[in-house]
Amino acid sequence: MHSPLIPDDVIARIRSRAAGYDRDNVFPHEDLAELIRLGYLGLFASTDQGGRGLGLAGVAREQRRLAAAAPATALAINMHLVWTGVAKALRDRGDESLAFVLDEAVAGEIFAFGNSEPGNDLVLLDSRTRADRHPDGSYSFTGRKIFTSLSPVWTRLGVFGRDDTSPDAPQLVHAFIDRAAGGYRIEDDWDTLGMRATQSHTTILEGVTAPADRVFRRIAPGPSADPLVFAIFANFEILVAAVYAGIADRALELAVQAAHRRTSLKSGGRPYASDPDIRHRVAEAAIALDALEPQIDALGRDVDELVDHGTRWFSKLVGVKVRATETARVVVDQAIRVTGGSAMSNSSELGRLYRDVLAGMFHPSDDESAHATVANSLLGPVTE
Structure with a gap:
């Protein structure tokens, strides 16, 4: 280590x-x-x-x-x-x-993602963005991308769109655009409940062109065995899981501090750390959190060591993301209950963690999509 x-x-x-x-x-x-x-x-x-x-x-x-x-x-x-x-x-x-x-x-x-689109619940499997091919192999992209984190600083933006005009169309075209290129604009629209500093503004692609040497994939829409899809999915899900596990780590630490800091008049001034209900809440949060480290670490090592989980890879990846984000919410909730009303203050770090942790439910794969992925892996597709 x-x-x-x-x-x-x-x-x-x-x-x-x-x-x-x-x-x-x-x-x-x-x-x-x-x-x-x-x-x-x-x-x-x-x-x-x-x-x-x-x-x-x-x-x-x-x-x-x-x-x-x-x-x-x-x-x-x-x-x-x-x-x-x-x-x-x-x-x-x-x-x-x-x-x-x-x-x-x-x-x-600095590289950033310009993949998410409003109304596109197929995520990487299709796109609402139009990709127009030019004779020299370059592509122009027209569409709307949301949740573009790093908006103020990225120098390379990964985008993808759908080409419906080439002889082998339809194809999903993946490319990088340069910040110095024309043909896009960034809207100043990021004013959210949590994760505010990510500055994940909407990016409007207005025909911005990616040179041919920055067009790195053309994939048919729908489920794909292309290694790019696996690589994006694996890195995104595991690294998102790690971020929310980190939120839970800090929330538990703050809960322990609060339990020792707060005292109970009812119990003669003893710290809340001696209260059996508080102890149970802290222990429950810790038990839930302890399960995340081996899962995140093991799957990360499996990617590094080229372990072949076959068709189970995607269900394992969505599983670790959902478990991490949902466990983090539980841990933060328990920490707030241990801390008491002070967590409601705008100056409270735990209150900020509560707002930040809520964003976890919106990252792909969301709870519904994850359950569908796992069910399909175990049961096969739904039959009519």
């Missing part, structure tokens, strides 16, 4: 800024600058490339620790890490199509 990359004093500074970013609804530029100095953009790149040489399991541990200090910062940088993790997962499997992502990440480029 590797030593944590982020020193304790940096973690403390990142935690100290989180409330201000949330209050002011601004991007955590200072956090990002500190992470860049530590080589965070190149976590997945090999040491030969100038990166940190971590696998998915190691990056998940780093993200869990970062999220315990600043959930929104961790969730924002997650999107860059997903793309670099995808590049590594493909390379590990003999696919060099995204090798440039790792090189550019080490050089300081």
